[in-house]
Every structure is written in C-alpha cells, then in structure tokens.
C-alpha cells in the first residue's frame with residue numbers, strides 16, 4: 534500500500550481517537566495507508582511542517598490550528614488546495630454540506646475551500662457538579678453571566694474550593710471568543726477576513742474591562758491563571774478550580790481524567806453589553822495538503838477526505854472528542870442515535886455556535902502571523918495578571934506589537 538504521513542498535534546485521548554480514525558480508514562481499503570505522526574503542540578506541528586517543506590522533506594498532510602490559516606493560505610506554492618485536489622482526483626466534495634461558520638473560515642474570497650475542516654471546536658464552560666453541590670449551588674444551573682460566575686466562584690471558595698475558575702488558551706478565550714460573543718471586532722476588515730491590510734482593535738472597552746476584572750479576580754483566586762494552550766487543565770481536573778472555560782474538545786480529556794460529575798454551560802457574557810450573547814467562533818484545526826509528494830499519495834488523500842466526510846465518521850469523532858459536528862448531517866446522525874439525550878450538555882458547543890446568525894464581528898478571524906500575535910497577547914495578559922501593567926497599557930502594547938507583525942506579513946505577501 535502507498536503510505537501517506539499525516540502530521541498532527543493531538544495527544545492524550547484525542548491522539549488515540551485520531552489514530553483510530555486512520556486505522557479504520559486503512560482497514561476499509563488496501564491501496565493506501567495513512568500513517569499518523571505526532572509532532573507536538575499545534576505551534577510545533579505547524580513550524581515543523583513549514584521547516585520540512587523548505588527542506589523538501591514534508592509530509593503530504595498536516596494538521597494546522599485555526600490561527601495558522603492566514604499563514605497557510607499565503608503559502609501558495611506549498612499548499613495543494615483541497616477543493617482542487619478533490620476535483621482533480623474525481624472525488625465528490627460539496628462545501629455546502631458544512632456549517633457556514635466552518636466553510637467561511639477555511640475558504641478563499643472566491644468561496645473555494647483550501648483546507649479540510651477536520652476538528653473544529655469552540656469555547657464552552659465546564660463545571661464540577663460535585664463542588665457546586667458542596668457549595669450549596671444548584672448543580673444543574675451553570676452561571677449565564679460573568680457577575681453570576683463571580684458570585685458562584687465566591688460560594689465555591691467559601692465551601693473550601695481553592696479557585697473559582699481557570700481558562701485554557703488565554704487569548705482564544707479572553708480576547709477572541711470573548712469579542713465574538715459580545716459582537717465586538719478585534720480587527721478591522723471583518724477581523725481580517727476582508728484583506729491583509731487589517732489592523733487589530735483589541736484595545737477596546739470590552740476587552741480592557743474584562744482583563745481588569747481578570748486581574749482583580751486573580752488576586753483572590755476567583756480566577757486563577759494556569760498557562761497557555763491547555764496547561765490550565767490540571768487545575769480543573771484535580772478540583773482545585775470549580776469551573777473552567779476551554780475548548781469543547783477538552784471534554785475527552787476531562788472525562789478521561791476527572792473523577793467528578795461534569796456540567797456544561799455556554800460561555801458567560803457581560804450583561805451590560807447590548808446584543809450579547811451573539812455567537813462563538815471556531816477554533817481547533819484543519820488539514821492542509823502540502824505539495825511535492827508523489828501523485829499516488831494525493832489520490833489516497835482524496836479518498837481519505839471522502840471517508841472523513843461520511844456523516845457516521847464525523848459523528849463518531851464529534852461524540853468521542855467534543856469537537857463540533859461540522860456538518861448538519863453529522864449533527865442529525867448524532868441526534869438520531871440519541872447521543873444528546875444520553876449525554877446532556879454535549880450539544881452546548883453547537884447551540885452556542887449557531888445561537889445567532891454570525892455578524893462581521895463573529896464569523897471568524899484571519900490574521901497573518903497570528904500564532905505569534907497570540908503569543909504577544911498572552912505575554913501582555915500575563916503582565917497584567919502579575920500586576921506589572923494595567924489592562925489598558927498591556928492591550929495598547931499588544932495591539933501595537935500585533936499590528937507591527939501584521940504590517941510585516943502584509944508586506945511579505947503583497
């Protein structure tokens with residue numbers, strides 16, 4: 534069989550499920566063998582694939598997190614667009630079968646899907662029902678707003694829980710999804726979707742007041758910062774924090790590691806912001822096909838994408854991981870199987886994504902060098918939480934440093 538390497542960034546239970554998808558595909562036919570290769574975190578997998586491409590040692594397929602989208606789209610000679618691959622290999626591919634929020638994220642301005650949307654997530658609230666009970670809180674009522682969350686956090690602490698809440702992916706939660714959820718732009722030109730000449734607008738009253746609150750809460754551990762990416766997870770798994778806001782796909786690891794009854798809620802919103810809550814945006818990753826490999830590998834990849842497009846395969850992946858059902862067909866499949874009736878709360882992610890029709894501020898983001906810009910934002914947030922900078926000074930700095938990166942990206946890709 535023709536072997537096709539698939540570089541990815543899924544570890545723990547997510548990695549196991551990804552390997553199962555590959556081996557199921559391999560067992561379904563005998564001509565091609567997908568070989569998953571774990572390459573570290575999302576940023577490491579992306580940087581590794583770009584370096585490998587330059588050295589002509591790249592795999593045919595790489596999983597790239599959503600923040601790398603603009604960078605991959607700009608890497609024209611390196612990428613074999615998925616719509617083109619499917620057409621040239623005569624495999625059916627209808628982008629209309631995906632949720633518009635997903636198609637929009639990975640399509641060019643002509644509406645062509647450039648990468649294959651494999652694992653889309655969004656940020657949701659998780660809470661520890663056992664600790665809620667201990668605090669005298671209703672275990673079936675998560676907080677809806679930030680002031681409610683603050684009150685609940687105080688009650689959790691009064692009953693002996695060390696911290697109210699933590700979050701994964703600090704910028705994704707506390708800037709990117711916060712803004713979409715409140716229908717506030719984080720950049721000009723439809724959050725960068727309308728062109729490379731975009732500017733960040735993150736230093737705005739919404740984000741400033743949210744960061745001020747986080748810094749205030751950090752002092753008493755109503756909020757406790759746990760690090761970048763998914764580094765905050767142990768705080769929630771262990772019961773140190775009673776609530777956590779993070780990827781809908783954190784579900785797999787929480788269910789595997791935590792020994793408590795898990796509750797789900799939508800992200801909290803600030804009630805003084807008119808129109809909130811709006812809808813949340815996707816994160817996660819998509820699959821990019823890189824050029825320079827033998828033709829047979831591309832034929833096999835097209836077949837693999839057709840396999841991944843089956844509603845039953847998509848529904849399985851969604852149910853096992855917490856990633857979104859990215860096509861209505863997969864959502865219907867999961868419903869018909871009785872998945873949500875058996876797993877209350879597992880549909881919060883999709884309900885939140887589709888709560889309202891997306892606006893220019895809530896349909897997604899597309900900023901060049903956004904992996905680096907996220908590092909800048911998180912560095913500035915860390916300075917705020919450590920009391921070294923005011924929220925406004927940190928956000929002004931993040932905005933300015935981010936815009937410098939955007940201008941360099943624009944110049945390099947004119």
Ligand SMILES: O=P(O)(O)OC[C@H](O)CO
Pocket residue numbers: 575598599600652653654655702705780781782783815816817818
């Ligand atoms: O943990 P994931 O896969 O849902 O991804 C979270 C973020 O969107 C990564 O940028």
